[in-house]
Amino acid sequence: MILWTASELAAATGGAAHGDFAARGVTFDSREVGAGDLFIALSGETTDGHRFVPQALAQGAAGVLASQPVDGPHVRAADTMAALEAMARAARARTDAIVIGVTGSVGKTGTKEALHAALDRAAPGRTHKSVKSYNNHTGVPLSVSRMPADSRFGVFEMGMNHAGELAALTRIVRPHIALVTTIAPAHTAFFPSVEAIADAKSEIFQGLEPGGTAIVPFDSPYRDRLIAAARPYAGRIVTFGLGEGADIRAVEVMAAPTGGSFVVASLGKRELSFTLSQPGAHWVANAMGVLAAVEAAGGDLAQAGLALAELDGLAGRGAQHDVPAGDGTARLIDESYNANPSSMRATLQVLAATPAHRRIAVLGEMRELGEDSEAYHAGLAGPVAEAGVDYAVLVGDGMAALAKALEGRVELVHVPRAAEAGAALDAVLSDGDAVLVKGSNGVGLSALVAALVKRRQPCSI
Incomplete structure (x- = not known):
């Protein structure tokens, strides 16, 4: 599938096309460039991506997004980082996909992967996700710029270690559903308190599309703080977890012979029984958040249960x-x-x-x-x-x-x-x-x- 043509890229970024190309992938890491990719030459603090343009073209890049003249097909923009963000906004605007944003101090990547597996089972090949832990100011716009226009679902992980960062990212992602996994002491060197971390994580709600759904961890001591932060932006607020009173709750959990858990989940007037492959109470709680997001997205809960049973552990994360x-x-x-x-x-x-x-x-x-x-x-x-x-x-x-x-x-x-x-x-x-x-x-x-x-x-x- 063609993601970007030279003319589309020029229109999205305000740049000028020099030569024609059609790119099937997007990357700013020259080591990842494959045949047919668009290589974005970002200028960072330690290195300048323009140094690697010849290598990218030699590896089969279809074209380049650059701010300097390139010996090959390219689109030239004044600032490639600003151009990447513009690409992401254009990619987000051209799709009718249901978009889900995921943040939290713990469990972002695992929950994102589980959500992708749950939704992709019902819409094979039409569920897009951010790869690896691409959740920062460069990784998020890159992930959005890679989303095919005909995607049915998009799942994006968003991280931060300073206040204000998520506010910027969520306005690029513009989620219909915003999920917070857990609030915990992380990056506390940059925050005066865990309450401040909760406030920074709650910035994800600021980008919600009108009528969107905020999904909040019921068992968190910061639950009410998150709900208050979501209320001005969300059309609906859903809680998930293990405690009585959560909107989506694990009412029964038993150890499974495989090392995971057998779970009975209550979703209002409905119940779903499934086996969760991943071990640990934290994964049971995360699974409730996944079910909350799948339901909010109009996905298939039965298929989601099957996906959770088959979910593989992630390298470095279980x-x-x-x-x-x-x-x-x-x-x-x-x-x-x-x-x-x-x-x-x-x-x-x-x-x-x-x-x-x-x-x-x-x-x-x-x-x-x-x-x-x-x-x-x-x-x-x-x-x-x-x-x-x-x-x-x-x-x-x-x-x-x-x-x-x-x-x-x-x-x-x-x-x-x-x-x-x-x-x-x-x-x-x-x-x-x-x-x-x-x-x-x-x-x-x-x-x-x-x-x-x-x-x-x-x-x-």
Whole structure:
């Protein structure tokens, strides 16, 4: 499918077309350019995308969006970042798709992926989503600019680490449905309080289309704050969660033999029973948010239940693997992409529920927590002990407070970097163990996971 012709791109951006082309994809990362793509040459703080134009064309790019002359078919605009945003606005304006925006401190990407799976099952090939974690000021407009005009649904993840950022992103996405997953301490170095984080997340409601639906976590202590923020913009406000009183609620949850949960959900006068493949109470809550969004979008709830049963774990966000350990295998829970106090607690509960000979936690420091960082790290001592952790590998200077708090409670080693964590884990890992690997992305624990997984192909969960 053709996404952009040179003339359409020039009209959308106010630029000038130099040569003709028809692009089937859009990217600003020269490493991702494939045949038929449009390459956008963005100028960043550390590098200038114009340097990679020859490489992009050599890799088969159909054309280029640039602010400098290019030796090849291109559209030239004064500012390529502004042009990318203009592309996104034009792509959003030309589609009749039902658009869903997803934000929150925890669970954005998993919920976005689950929503896409649930909606795409009913509209195969016509449900568009943002890829990876493209949720910032460049990733969101890129994702919207990639949406085919004939899409039936669009699902977009939006993130922020400063006030005002979501307000700008949501006005590009213009969602019909805005979903907030969880409010928790994350990026607290940039906010005076968690209430301020809730206020920043609630900016997503400002972009709602007239009569749109706001979906709010019922069990959050910031529920009423979010509802108040949504009220001026939403035609309808729906709550979801586990607590009695939520509009869409899990009324019964039982452990499933596969490691997930069997769930009975109440949706007003209706009930839906389904198996959720992903383990953990946080995933049960997220699934209620998914059902709320599917219902608001006019999707098929039965198909959504089937999709939730077949949902695979995401790399860095809950994927599980069997890896060699001693004379057998150990179960690896990959949560290496990111971490904050709330997500640490949730995934430690998953580790606690995982059958194992021993439970090992490889925990990297949580970053961007500001002046309360030491207290947040020390506060994980209780959840670590309650999870039945037999051995902990703590990674990074920020974990010193947790190491001190766990003294005499859990056997542990504290290492400065991910490389040392791998050696420490190898020294103790044995057959039948379950290992949770979680930390802020900058700690680099994904490399440890990759090294373990490389030893053997993963199982499916």
